[in-house]
Amino acid sequence: xxxxxxxTVNKFSTFVFFPDENNQFFxxxxxxxxxRNIEKIVAEKKKQSCEKIARSFLSSILNKxxxxxxxxxxxxxxxTCLWSARIIYERLYLTLKLLTLEECFSSGNLALIQxxxxxxxxxxxxxxxxxxxxxxxxxxxxxDTVYRNRQWKxxxxxxxxxxxxxxxxxxxxxxxxxxxxxxLQECLLAWQCYLDNYQTCGIRKNKVLxxxxxxxxxxxxxxYNLQIKQLNQTQxxxxxxxxxxxxxxxxxxxxxxxxxxxxxxxxHSLIEANSDNYIDDLAIEKESQEIKNIIIxxxxxxxxxxxxxxxxxxxLNLTQGEIITIINQSYPDFIKQQYQxxxxxxxxxxxxxxxxxxxxxxxxxxxxxxxIKPLISLLDACIQEYIEDDIFTxxxxxxxxxxxxxxxxxxxxxxxxxKNSNKNKNSFNHNNELIIDNVRKKLANKLNIFIxxxxxxxxxxxxxxxxxxxNYFNRIN
Numbered sequence: 001x002x003x004x005x006x007x008t009v010n011k012f013s014t015f016v017f018f019p020d021e022n023n024q025f026f027x028x029x030x031x032x033x034x035x036r037n038i039e040k041i042v043a044e045k046k047k048q049s050c051e052k053i054a055r056s057f058l059s060s061i062l063n064k065x066x067x068x069x070x071x072x073x074x075x076x077x078x079x080t081c082l083w084s085a086r087i088i089y090e091r092l093y094l095t096l097k098l099l100t101l102e103e104c105f106s107s108g109n110l111a112l113i114q115x116x117x118x119x120x121x122x123x124x125x126x127x128x129x130x131x132x133x134x135x136x137x138x139x140x141x142x143x144d145t146v147y148r149n150r151q152w153k154x155x156x157x158x159x160x161x162x163x164x165x166x167x168x169x170x171x172x173x174x175x176x177x178x179x180x181x182x183x184l185q186e187c188l189l190a191w192q193c194y195l196d197n198y199q200t201c202g203i204r205k206n207k208v209l210x211x212x213x214x215x216x217x218x219x220x221x222x223x224y225n226l227q228i229k230q231l232n233q234t235q236x237x238x239x240x241x242x243x244x245x246x247x248x249x250x251x252x253x254x255x256x257x258x259x260x261x262x263x264x265x266x267x268h269s270l271i272e273a274n275s276d277n278y279i280d281d282l283a284i285e286k287e288s289q290e291i292k293n294i295i296i297x298x299x300x301x302x303x304x305x306x307x308x309x310x311x312x313x314x315x316l317n318l319t320q321g322e323i324i325t326i327i328n329q330s331y332p333d334f335i336k337q338q339y340q341x342x343x344x345x346x347x348x349x350x351x352x353x354x355x356x357x358x359x360x361x362x363x364x365x366x367x368x369x370x371x372i373k374p375l376i377s378l379l380d381a382c383i384q385e386y387i388e389d390d391i392f393t394x395x396x397x398x399x400x401x402x403x404x405x406x407x408x409x410x411x412x413x414x415x416x417x418x419k420n421s422n423k424n425k426n427s428f429n430h431n432n433e434l435i436i437d438n439v440r441k442k443l444a445n446k447l448n449i450f451i452x453x454x455x456x457x458x459x460x461x462x463x464x465x466x467x468x469x470x471n472y473f474n475r476i477n
Contacts, residue, residue: 004470012038018102073115081108084138107145133381159209176251178337190244193220298355308447316460398438414469
């Protein structure tokens with residue numbers, strides 16, 4: 001079953017349905033009330049694009065609740081949610097038992113029940129597509145929900161530490177935390193003291209663990225200092241122990257949510273060095289393309305390795321560990337630890353925000369993380385939109401370089417795949433290795449970096465090719 005719907009009426013009146021017992025095959029179901037309503041709207045606004053119609057619906061429901069328009073917008077975002085679900089499913093189905101495409105889709109679809117909440121920070125004047133902005137949000141929502149269902153995100157920060165054994169804790173502190181020798185030993189001991197004392201304090205089975213109180217911390221510190229003294233190392237206070245545990249939590253989150261490269265709700269890292277109040281100025285910015293151009297130009301002026309990092313995130317959906325491994329093959333002096341890469345990603349994005357400030361000559365007043373958050377979302381959506389368009393251009397070049405027989409074969413394989421859906425999940429990939437290889441080589445040449453031929457990368461390139469085919473072979477005339 002094809003993902004892309006081929007008419008404006010269908011885009012605003014049909015919803016994904018999974019009838020297959022394996023929860024992989026899907027079809028489109030039509031809501032007749034929505035269909036009749038959108039047919040009237042299309043008749044009145046014949047030349048309006050789907051994006052403009054969607055924006056008008058969003059503008060209306062943000063000002064006044066309208067169930068019909070809300071449902072139209074939910075229908076419109078079904079394709080976006082399905083693509084996000086595919087991305088997360090392809091990323092995780094080999095490692096998470098019994099994960100299905102339906103579970104991934106349903107996790108995102110819950111957010112579409114109230115699309116105005118999903119899109120509350122979307123700004124029409126900035127010019128990014130609703131679908132692009134929604135996808136950046138849905139990728140994170142689906143991933144977080146899947147992990148929550150696997151009892152990772154369900155846990156509080158302090159509960160998470162109790163679910164990780166000390167052997168894996170050592171691996172996390174070494175790989176994600178970059179610790180070794182005494183520093184590793186100290187954090188590992190702090191983690192062990194937490195496990196020994198907090199789990200035995202009578203916490204009820206289903207209660208979310210809260211932050212340890214002073215009594216709990218004192219018990220942990222007593223055990224810690226007793227053991228650290230035997231190792232001839234420095235004793236610590238309860239506050240110092242708490243700081244070590246918070247570092248452990250940060251690294252545990254990084255390890256248990258491996259595809260997260262987005263910002264957390266309380267992330268202040270982008271505004272530490274430039275807390276400038278430019279949100280009000282941006283809010284009255286009327287030329288959206290100017291802001292987008294600043295972002296894109298700043299991105300294009302980044303050194304090639306920085307561009308490669310963001311391409312790997314937004315087009316190939318690689319984890320931080322995978323990005324480090326691949327880049328080190330071309331640049332052996334590149335960073336080795338995931339926490340270092342996380343900081344570098346923040347630094348890249350911060351430099352782009354700095355460029356906006358510099359170019360727009362915006363006033364320097366204090367701002368809050370809450371105020372800057374919409375701009376961070378804009379930044380991600382704008383970069384993702386640019387990278388996706390660029391990947392499509394590379395695919396289009398590779399497609400046009402095929403001879404007519406090869407082009408026809410690709411089209412036949414695509415339509416064969418849409419009919420068979422997931423019954424032969426990898427047939428499209430296996431039958432089109434030539435174009436996958438060509439896209440990989442073109443991308444590697446563009447980024448000036450070696451991209452290995454491995455299934456994980458080829459599967460992601462293949463998904464981009466399928467998305468290209470969805471648009472190319474199902475174009476609305």
